[in-house]
Amino acid sequence: MVKSPEKVEDDHAREAGKVLASRQRAERRASFEFRALSTLPAALFVVILIVLLVRAWPILQQKSLVGLLLGDVWRPSEGQFGFLPFIAGSLWVTVLAMIFAAPVSILCAIFLSEYARPTTKALIKPLIDILAAIPSVVYGLWGVLVIVPWVQQSVGPALGRWFPFLPLFNSSNPTGYSILSGALVLAVMVVPFIIAISYEVMRTVPRGYHEASLAVGATRWQTVRYVVFPRVAGGLIAGVVLGTSRAFGETMAVLMVVGNNPIIPHSIFDAAYPLTALIANNYGEMMSIPLYDSALLASALLLMLIVLLFNVFAALALRRATAREQA
Amino acid sequence: MKRMTRRHLEELIAQGLMFLSLALVAGSLGWILFTIIQRGAPALTWDMITKTPKGGFYMGKEGGVLNAILGSLYLALGGTVAALVFSLPISLGLNIYIPRKSRWALLVRSLLDVLWGIPSIVYGAFGFTLMLALGMRASLLAGIITLAFVELPIMVRAMDEVLRRMPRDLENASYAMGATRIETALRVVLPQMLPGLVTAVMLAFGRGIGDAASVLFTAGYTDRIPTSLMDPTASLPLAVFFQLSMPYPEVQKRAYAAALILTILVLLVSFLSRWISARLSRYSIK
Numbered sequence: 282m283v284k285s286p287e288k289v290e291d292d293h294a295r296e297a298g299k300v301l302a303s304r305q306r307a308e309r310r311a312s313f314e315f316r317a318l319s320t321l322p323a324a325l326f327v328v329i330l331i332v333l334l335v336r337a338w339p340i341l342q343q344k345s346l347v348g349l350l351l352g353d354v355w356r357p358s359e360g361q362f363g364f365l366p367f368i369a370g371s372l373w374v375t376v377l378a379m380i381f382a383a384p385v386s387i388l389c390a391i392f393l394s395e396y397a398r399p400t401t402k403a404l405i406k407p408l409i410d411i412l413a414a415i416p417s418v419v420y421g422l423w424g425v426l427v428i429v430p431w432v433q434q435s436v437g438p439a440l441g442r443w444f445p446f447l448p449l450f451n452s453s454n455p456t457g458y459s460i461l462s463g464a465l466v467l468a469v470m471v472v473p474f475i476i477a478i479s480y481e482v483m484r485t486v487p488r489g490y491h492e493a494s495l496a497v498g499a500t501r502w503q504t505v506r507y508v509v510f511p512r513v514a515g516g517l518i519a520g521v522v523l524g525t526s527r528a529f530g531e532t533m534a535v536l537m538v539v540g541n542n543p544i545i546p547h548s549i550f551d552a553a554y555p556l557t558a559l560i561a562n563n564y565g566e567m568m569s570i571p572l573y574d575s576a577l578l579a580s581a582l583l584l585m586l587i588v589l590l591f592n593v594f595a596a597l598a599l600r601r602a603t604a605r606e607q608a
Numbered sequence: 609m610k611r612m613t614r615r616h617l618e619e620l621i622a623q624g625l626m627f628l629s630l631a632l633v634a635g636s637l638g639w640i641l642f643t644i645i646q647r648g649a650p651a652l653t654w655d656m657i658t659k660t661p662k663g664g665f666y667m668g669k670e671g672g673v674l675n676a677i678l679g680s681l682y683l684a685l686g687g688t689v690a691a692l693v694f695s696l697p698i699s700l701g702l703n704i705y706i707p708r709k710s711r712w713a714l715l716v717r718s719l720l721d722v723l724w725g726i727p728s729i730v731y732g733a734f735g736f737t738l739m740l741a742l743g744m745r746a747s748l749l750a751g752i753i754t755l756a757f758v759e760l761p762i763m764v765r766a767m768d769e770v771l772r773r774m775p776r777d778l779e780n781a782s783y784a785m786g787a788t789r790i791e792t793a794l795r796v797v798l799p800q801m802l803p804g805l806v807t808a809v810m811l812a813f814g815r816g817i818g819d820a821a822s823v824l825f826t827a828g829y830t831d832r833i834p835t836s837l838m839d840p841t842a843s844l845p846l847a848v849f850f851q852l853s854m855p856y857p858e859v860q861k862r863a864y865a866a867a868l869i870l871t872i873l874v875l876l877v878s879f880l881s882r883w884i885s886a887r888l889s890r891y892s893i894k
Contacts, residue, residue, distance in 0.1 A: 304788055304791070305788070307788070307790055308788040308789060308790050308791075311789070311790035311793075312705055312789065312790070314697065315697050315700060315701035315704070315705045315790075315793075316701060316705055316706065318694065318697040318698050318701055319697075319698050319701035319702055319705070319706060319716060320716075321694060321698055322698065322716055322719050322720045322723055322760075322761070322764070323715065323716055323719050325723060325757065325760070326719045326722060326723055329726070329730075329731075329734050332734060332737055332738070333730075333733075333734065333737075336737055384629070385629040385632055385633065386629075388625055388626045388628075388629035388630075389626070389629050389630055389633055391626060392626040392627075392629070392630055396623070396626065405630070405634075407882075408633075408634055408637055409633070410878060411637060411875060411878065412633070412636075412637050414814050414818075414874050414875065414877075414878045415640065415818075415871060415874065416817070416818025416819070416820070416845055416870055416871070416874055417818065417819075417820065417821075417845075418818070418820050418845040418848045418849055418867065418870070419640070419644060419818075419848070419867050419870060419871050420640070421849075422643075422644070422848060422852065422863065422864070422867045423639070423640045423643050423644065425852065426643055426647060426864075427639065427643050469633075469636045469640070472633055472636075473633075476633075500615055500616065500618075500619045501619060502615075502618055502619040502622040502623070503615060503618075503619075505622070523725065526725050527725065529727075530725070530726070530727025530728075530729070530730070531727070532727060532728065532729040532820075532821040533820045533821055533845065533849065537849070537852075557727055557729045557821070560729050560730075560732075560733055561729055561732075561821060561824060564732075564733055564736065564824075564825055565736060565824075565825040577733070578733060578737070581729070581730045581733040581734070584726075584727055584729070584730050585726055585730050588722065588725045588726055588727065589722055591725070592718070592721055592722045592725055596718060596721070
């Protein structure tokens, strides 16, 4: 039996309708699933914050916040939890590392985006990627084998001899496991990171700006200084701030070379004990001492809030920069 | 003429400083690699990569770090797969289903930046708390979950970057032909982003394999090769760290060798990612 043409058309239409319906069903389901999943980063952030807050709550309730943050005695077995030595340790190492890393990184980024030929760029960029890929324990090992002895045997004695009047360079710590060692290792670690951000930012300046500047007779450096810099300053600040945040949170490499002594440092040759090292060295084994666990999670919470602060600051710097660019 | 010389002097100084900076950075890299190879290579024996620690290993007797090599690979592989399962839909969702300029997209991206910046030691502490709450012990699974948290923001951000740079016309052409969004996402966008996807995955894998702080509390450490997800698992970064803190020179030398193995693995991942992504990018529309 042969179907009439109308019947065939009907069949086709029904078939097509079915296909369309199933495609629409798939689309609706996918739309729901994808939207739901994209809330995951937000959920993860909130959950981490809540978990840390809940676990840090006991100590936050029993001790005053000021006493915790500004207390300088750390004797968990006697119930004394002063975070100041650790906060100070983190600050010293981070600030010193950024003093080394920021200018070097920005100069490298300027070279890469404004001076380097494509072939040079193709040679240097993989090097920076490698530097970024090296794991932090390897940096730490390098620090232990190279930087610590160097600081101990050469840098320490030399600076002590040349500047005996500067307390910043004098210390009773003869080991070389010091803030300076930590900062040097950390500086090398954050350099590729700051270069990457600064380079990306500088590349956004349109070619025409350079050409206009060079055409009126400016040197390359003048072009960088008067044409490129004002446009990217916000972005560079953001890069440095994010690098600082990264340095602040670095754990293993710093922990291996910084000496881990809970005192408030006064010299770059003193040992320090950063917040991250505090958690890494003590967490997981202190269940018997009351409030110890809560104190360590409070320091994790503190780290997270500091990172959050850095991020907000960097975002604001970037937004101001782009807002001016558009205006 | 005087102004001329001054600005040229400035140019010269600036260039000098740039070369100095570049030399410092390249020099540090060279110095690190040299140190690791010089100290690690003599201690890197066949036993190191084929044997697990035998009795008295931590006093300088026989054995190797196969447990840590395999442990690290398991951990990083598991963490990467777990992170990928969530990262891909999140990044596609952020670029196809949610209006790009919307407040929600902005918020999620900012939070991803924050998550990306959270130190891995904080993830480690969080993972450990989570692990205790779930009644688990330090194990391969707990390590994988914690690593997945660390890797997720790295991966999503890298994928998001790729997707944002993709030409809009490609997507619009697909819609114009009547394709739905999920069809566009899976059959047009996904193949096009493949080279970038590989880079993102390898980047996260490389980060995962070298991360010590997150697995410090959660994966445990053992001399045996894990046979189930519930077994504690050794990892290379921790093998370096623990062996270095032993007072025996023989054991410390093994730490150098373990560091060399770790460095080689990480560089291998980095080169492989470049190579694969270059090969795949031949098939995407320019």
